[in-house]
Amino acid sequence: MKGSITKFFGQAMTGQGMKNLYQEIIKEADKVYFLKGIFGFNVSNLLKEIGYHYVNKGHDIEFFYDPLFENTIQAVFIKDIHTLFLKSSTPSIEPTHLGTRDQIISFYECLDEASLKKHGQRIKELSEEINKWHNKCFASLQSAIEIHDEWEEQTQSHMDWKGLEQHRDELFDQIFDGMLLNKKGVLTHRLFGTLTPNGARDYLQNITRNLERRYFIKGLPGTGKSSMLKKLTQDALKRGFDVQKVWCGLDSKSIDMVILPELKLCIFDSTAPHEYFPEDGRAGDQIVDIVKHCKLIEEAEEKIQEISKEYRNAIQHATNYAKLYAEAEKEMREIIDLSTNLSKWKTQSAHLF
Template sequence: MSEERHYFPGNNTPLGFFSYYGHILGQREANRIICIKGGPGTGKSTFIRKIAGHFAAKGEPIDYLHCSADENSLDGIVLKDKKVAIIDGTSPHMTDPVTPGAVDKIINLGEFWNEDAIAANKDTIIDLNEECSRWYRIAYNYLNAAKSVYRNLEEIYNSCAEDSEIYKLVAGIIDRVYTDSEISIMAGRKKKFFASAITGEGVVHHIPSLLTDMKQIYLINSPVGYPNSSFMEIIAEGAIYRGMDIEAFYCSMCPGEKMEHLLIPNIGAAFVTLNRYHDMEPWEIAGGDESKQEIILLDMNDHMNKSLLEKDADLIRSLNEEYDILLNKTVKNLDKARQTHMKVESMYVPNMNFTQISNLAEQVEEELEKIG
C-alpha cells in the first residue's frame, strides 16, 4: 500500500465555486501535468482512479483530490515522487495548459463518445444543465446568508478573545516549534487547499489522512466562527521566513482569507482547527507509529472572557441554530444539483467507448513509468 492523502482543491463557498487548482503542482516543480477534458459521465474520475490504482500498487505516495460536487468522485491526483499531476480540466475548474508540451498535456475523452447519439439529447441536456446551475445559485444564496450569521459569531468571539493571553500562547508555540530553525534568505512557498468541503452529503473532511507523517500535532478546539486565522497566519509566516514550505487549508465560509489548518512538512508540525463540523479524537489521527506522534490539545475557550461569553450566551445559541438551518438548506440544494448532474451524466454514459478509454489509461501509465 502507498501513502495517501485526501483533500479538496476546490469548494462550494459563499463566493460560489472557489478554486485553488493553481496550487496543486507548480510549473517549475512539475515533471508533467495532464489536463483531462470531456463532458459529464465521460469517465474522467474513473480514468484518474485507474491510474492512481496502478501507481498505488507500486508504493507511489499519492494525493487524491476530491470533488466538492460529489465527494466520491476524483478531480485529480498527484503522484508525489514523480511530481506528476492528473487533473480534471473541465468546468468549473477550467484547468488549461500553461507550458504545453514541456510540462502540460491535454487528454480529450470527447474523442471516445458517440457525438450523434449525444446530440440527439441536446435539448434535454441543456435543460438539465440550466436546472443544475439554478440549484447551485440557490445553494450559494443560502451560503451567503449563512456567512452573515458566521460573521456575527466571529464578531462576538473577537470581542471575547483575551488577546494578550493568545499572543503568549502563540509566542510559546513559535519558540518551541522553531527552536532549531533560523531565518532564511530564501522564503518558503505556500500552497492553499481545503481539508473539508460543503457537499450535497453534508460537510465532509479528510483531515486524518493529512496527519499521518506529522510528528507534532496541535489540535485547536474552538467554536464555529472563532477567529483562528490570525493565530495560524503568525505561525505560517514564521515557517515561510525560515525557508519552509507550508500547506494552508482554508475555511469554506471564508475561502480567500481564513486559514483553518496548517501543515509544515519540513519539521513535521501540524495545526488543526476542531469544531462541531470537523471534530476528531486524538486516536483518529494517529499515524502508523503512535509513539512518534506528539498530540497537543489547545482549547481556545480557555482564552476568552467568560463573563462576556455568558452575557451573549442566548445570542450565540440563536446564531448557531440559524447557521445550522442555513447550512442544511445549502446541503439540500447542493444535493439537488448533484442529482440533476447525474441525470446529465446518464445522457453520456451509454454513448462512451470505455474500453478505449481504459486502453488509453494504460498507455498513460506506461508513459508515466518512464518518469523517475
C-alpha cells in the first residue's frame, strides 16, 4: 500500500522578506540530509525521486515547494521515520548536529568548471538581474504590508471587541468540549500559501483533505483572525493537544491556519487571497462569521475602497516583479544544470537511497 503526499510551500514571499520554516522543521527530524551545492532544477527532480521512493514503500511524506516555480521541490520530510532531505543553499540553514542527526551531502564537485567559465558573463548578468527584480518584488510587498496596516486601522476602530471575544470563547468551547489530554502538546510549523509569479497560491485543499472538521473564518482585515488563531494555539497546547501552526504567506508575523491533528480539525482565515467556502457533502465544514462584529460607517467604507485599490496595485506590482525575478532565476538554474556532471551527480545522489 502506498503512502500519502501532503503539500506545503517551503518558502513564502512576504512583506518582511523571504520566509521559511526549515529551522523549525529540522527540529522535528531524527535524521537530516543537508544537500549542499549550487543547484539548478536537478535537485528538485532528485527530491521528487526520494519522495516517491518512500511513498512506494508505504511511508507518508511531505513535499515543500518553491514559490518561484510550480512543481519545484526544496525539501521532503518522511513523517513516520522523521527524516528530512533538504536543499541547503541558504546561509541560515546549516547543520548543527554533525555526527549524530545531521549529514552533509556535497554536490559542489559535480559542477564542471569549463562549462561555468563558458557561461561566466551570462551568469554575471543574470545575478545582477535576479538581485534587481528580487529587491523590487520585496519592496512592493513591503509597501503592500504598510497599506494593509492602514486598512486594518480603519476596521479596528469600528470593532465590537467584547462581542468578538464572546464569539471566540463560544467557538473554543465547541471545539474542545471540555477535553484535556494527559500529555504535553507538541507545536509544529508550516506554510500553506504564498505569492508566486502567477499570483497567490496555496495547498489548502490538499492539506485539509483528510480532516473531518474545517472552520472557515470570514472577517475583514485587522479584525482579530490571526489573534484568534494564536489564542487557539495557546489553549490547545495547555490542554495537551498537538498543534500545527500554519503561517501567513504575506505577513510573516501572522498565522492563517491552525490544525489540531488529534481532533482531525482545522480552522483557517478563509478570506482573499485564499477564500474558500464549505463544500457540499462535507458535513464538518462550518463558517465562523466575525464580519458582524465590525460595523463600518460610510466614511470608513469609502476610505477602505481607496486603500484596497492601492493594496491590489502593490500586490500586482510585486507579482509582475516576481515574474521577472523567476525568469532570470530560471535561466540561471538551467545554466547550472547544463554545467553539472551527471555521472558525478548520480554517484553523489546514490548515497540518499
